Amino acid sequence: MNAKFTDIHAAADYLGPGAIEVPMYQAEITDLVRRRGIFGQRIKQVPATGHPSRFFEETAIPVASAGSTFVDPRNMVAPNVSPTRVERSVPLKALVSQINYNLFDMELGKQQSQFAYLQAKDLADTVDGVLRTHDIALWNGTDTSLSTPTTFQYMGAVSQIAGGGNSVTIGTTQSIVDGLKSAVAQMLANSSYGVRPTAIYANPVLLDLIDREMKSEFNVVLNTKEITAGFTAKMLSTQAGDIPLIPEWTLPYTGTPGSGTAVLPAYIVTEDMIEYHWLADPNPRVFQLGTPGSLASQYVVVKFGGVVVKGANYAHYQVLVNR
Numbered sequence: 001m002n003a004k005f006t007d008i009h010a011a012a013d014y015l016g017p018g019a020i021e022v023p024m025y026q027a028e029i030t031d032l033v034r035r036r037g038i039f040g041q042r043i044k045q046v047p048a049t050g051h052p053s054r055f056f057e058e059t060a061i062p063v064a065s066a067g068s069t070f071v072d073p074r075n076m077v078a079p080n081v082s083p084t085r086v087e088r089s090v091p092l093k094a095l096v097s098q099i100n101y102n103l104f105d106m107e108l109g110k111q112q113s114q115f116a117y118l119q120a121k122d123l124a125d126t127v128d129g130v131l132r133t134h135d136i137a138l139w140n141g142t143d144t145s146l147s148t149p150t151t152f153q154y155m156g157a158v159s160q161i162a163g164g165g166n167s168v169t170i171g172t173t174q175s176i177v178d179g180l181k182s183a184v185a186q187m188l189a190n191s192s193y194g195v196r197p198t199a200i201y202a203n204p205v206l207l208d209l210i211d212r213e214m215k216s217e218f219n220v221v222l223n224t225k226e227i228t229a230g231f232t233a234k235m236l237s238t239q240a241g242d243i244p245l246i247p248e249w250t251l252p253y254t255g256t257p258g259s260g261t262a263v264l265p266a267y268i269v270t271e272d273m274i275e276y277h278w279l280a281d282p283n284p285r286v287f288q289l290g291t292p293g294s295l296a297s298q299y300v301v302v303k304f305g306g307v308v309v310k311g312a313n314y315a316h317y318q319v320l321v322n323r
Contacts, residue, residue: 029121035128037135037250038231039157039201040276048277048305052089052146057310060084060192090277090308091149095134095284099126101297123286123299130284130301136250138276138307146308154307157274158251161267164312169320172260175217176210176321177236183268183317184238193314195270197240199227202266204247205257206321207234209264243268257323268317269309279304 013021049055062081063069071077099122109118141154149155166187170179180200187195211234214220222234225244233244255262276282282305289298309316 029118033125035132037132037138037248038228038246039248039250040131040135040138041228042199042246042271043138043274043276043307044272045282046275046277048090048092048279051279052091053277053306053308054087054089055310056085057088058083058085088146088308088310090146090306091143092277092279092304092306093143093152093154095130095301095303097126097130097301099123099299099301101299103295103297106297126299127284127286127301130303134303139248139250140252141307157267157269157307157309158265158318160309160312161269161316161318164309164314164316166313166316167318167320169322172322176206176213179321180210180236180266180268180319181238183319184240184243187268187314187317188239190314193311195311195315197238197243197268197315197317198271199244199246200236200266200268201246201248201251203251203253203264204249205253206264206266207245207247209257209321209323210236210245260323262323264321264323266319266321268319270311270315273310273315274307275310276305276307 011023013023015021060083062083069079101119101122106119110116137154137156139156139158141151141156141159143149143151143153143155144159146155146160168179168183170176184197187197211222214222222236222245223242224232224234225242226232227244227246233246235242236245251265251267253262253264257264284301284303287300287302289300291297
């Protein structure tokens with residue numbers, strides 16, 4: 001039997017007279033990884049009624065035509081009217097993730113007394129990973145129908161709003177600010193629905209273009225306001241009042257701004273009309289599985305729910321900016 005020895009140079013940073021330097025690390029791991037988006041924290045969270053989660057939407061009030069409503073006061077004949085209600089539903093989807101802790105690695109880490117917080121951090125990061133996937137899918141989920149699901153993902157708010165038909169394109173030479181304000185005015189001018197948009201979501205690159213336009217054309221800097229604890233946004237004055245311009249990194253755009261072929265979307269939304277229907281708990285739940293023969297500790301993160309954009313054809317607007 002031939003014994004084999006490893007040269008300590010392979011592990012030591014430096015060997016010298018009276019000195020052996022071995023690798024040491026800071027106790028904290030540098031972590032600026034992108035996690036949650038703001039959209040999922042602002043929309044309504046409601047318990048699901050079942051699978052699918054069902055609700056009714058009233059599309060018209062019971063009003064007769066003016067010609068039949070106004071009658072001879074001495075010969076009154078009342079017209080029959082009835083409200084118009086439509087049944088809607090949203091299917092529930094499942095998000096899941098699992099992390100395993102090897103017993104040997106955990107025991108080794110304890111004995112080395114390094115990164116003592118690492119197990120808790122990795123589990124918290126696994127939960128954040130589920131929430132990050134959730135937040136991205138709230139806008140960009142690949143399902144194409146709420147009534148007949150085609151994928152395991154949500155039907156994203158982008159698809160639902162675009163499917164509603166309220167969309168306008170702002171050309172390369174047109175004002176972005178004027179286009180957004182005009183779209184808000186069109187929403188408020190709706191004679192059938194009392195729409196009140198509450199926010200404009202867009203990629204930070206588009207919001208930067210708005211800032212530059214306001215500075216170059218009007219020499220104006222938009223005011224800011226805290227809209228969520230610890231989060232401020234710039235405000236755009238519209239016919240619906242001051243509406244926050246919320247930077248949303250989960251909203252993608254195509255092309256290179258300034259090339260003339262880039263398309264940057266913005267979404268004017270009525271947040272009270274966007275709901276996340278959750279099952280059991282609005283937050284991800286963590287389950288610890290039984291210890292298998294490998295003695296690994298297994299944790300599974302689960303989240304059930306679905307997003308629905310109510311009033312997609314009147315309470316929200318898609319604005320496509322060409323630049």
